[in-house]
Amino acid sequence: MNNLAIDIGIKFFGGQGGSHGGVGSSLANLSGVGYLVSLFVKGSFVLAGIIILFFFITAGIGMIAGAGQNDPQKMEQSKKTATSAFVGFIVVFASYWIVQLVGQFTGVNILGQ
Numbered sequence: 001m002n003n004l005a006i007d008i009g010i011k012f013f014g015g016q017g018g019s020h021g022g023v024g025s026s027l028a029n030l031s032g033v034g035y036l037v038s039l040f041v042k043g044s045f046v047l048a049g050i051i052i053l054f055f056f057i058t059a060g061i062g063m064i065a066g067a068g069q070n071d072p073q074k075m076e077q078s079k080k081t082a083t084s085a086f087v088g089f090i091v092v093f094a095s096y097w098i099v100q101l102v103g104q105f106t107g108v109n110i111l112g113q
Contacts, residue, residue: 048092055085
């Protein structure tokens with residue numbers, strides 16, 4: 001019955017003591033706007049990667065379905081989707097490295113690596 005109660009301060013913000021000990025987490029390091037921006041940038045890159053993966057999978061399935069149905073219009077639409085996903089990947093990849101370069105030049109560790 002004691003396991004049903006969790007001290008949120010200890011669990012999420014890395015406090016000391018209690019039955020859970022100091023569980024350090026990223027929420028324990030909230031030190032200002034810069035850290036929140038860093039979290040947002042990291043999350044944006046992860047979300048962009050998931051969306052790009054979804055579009056690549058959708059394009060691949062569309063190409064396979066279009067070839068099976070002998071539907072050139074569906075194949076063309078799937079090719080456009082794959083091309084758009086590839087361009088999106090290039091944009092996200094380039095923006096990741098631009099953020100890394102800005103971090104190196106300014107001395108700010110934006111992505112926490």
